[in-house]
Amino acid sequence: DPLMYKSIYDAIDFCHEVGLKQGLITNGLLLSEFSASRLDKLAWIRVSMNCLDYVDGITIPEISGTLGFSYVMNEKTTGLVMESLHCYVKKYEPEYVRIVPNCQATFAEQERNNEVLSATVENWRGPYFYQEKQFEAPKNCWWCYFKPFLLHDGYVYPCSSVVLNDLSERQFHNRYRWTLGDNLYRIYKEKMEPYPTSSCNKCVFKPQNDIIESILNPPIHEDFI
Structure with a gap:
């Protein structure tokens, strides 16, 4: 997690001083202990809610920028984890909740994941959306x-x-x-x-x-x- 980087405060301060727009992707475990003044310098924060697969819960401080959630469906996903995710969505009201498949999969498994999960997430409505992940090499990578x-x-x-x-x-x-x-x-x-x-x-x-x-x-x- 980037919040474990020993010079994270210096990095955020420097990027802010030179006028760079900053975002943060984190598992949320250390957010409640993080400097509020540094959080205010971030345009957006996306919390990986897969933390719920292995901890009982997290505390998310007030965010001045855009708050979003993401969750990767995987072998540890259970009904209880999904219930917990929905509770966090109601509590913190993120602008979006991105659901993606576990991309450590075969081509056939990925096609099946996209088909099943897209239909499931569509029924959740609200801030939830499913992002398909298709495997295909481009002609050129820019x-x-x-x-x-x-x-x-x-x-x-x-x-x-x-x-x-x-x-x-x-x-x-x-x-x-x-x-x-x-x-x-x-x-x-x-x-x-x-x-x-x-x-x-x-x-x-x-x-x-x-x-x-x-x-x-x-x-x-x-x-x-």
């Missing part, structure tokens, strides 16, 4: 420029979802290292080059990459769509 992932090993990965790929061994395998964290800024000074996708068979960002691809390579005539 998403790395928009959502690079800096891991504690000091390396930047093209995204946080490389662990889903069959060749990742369910970890941030060194085959997916993009660059060192200290060198990341240099990449943005150079011509954009797509990240190779030959090892990304379970990419979940193809729609985003397709949009970027269409912007980088617009049609010859604007009406030819």
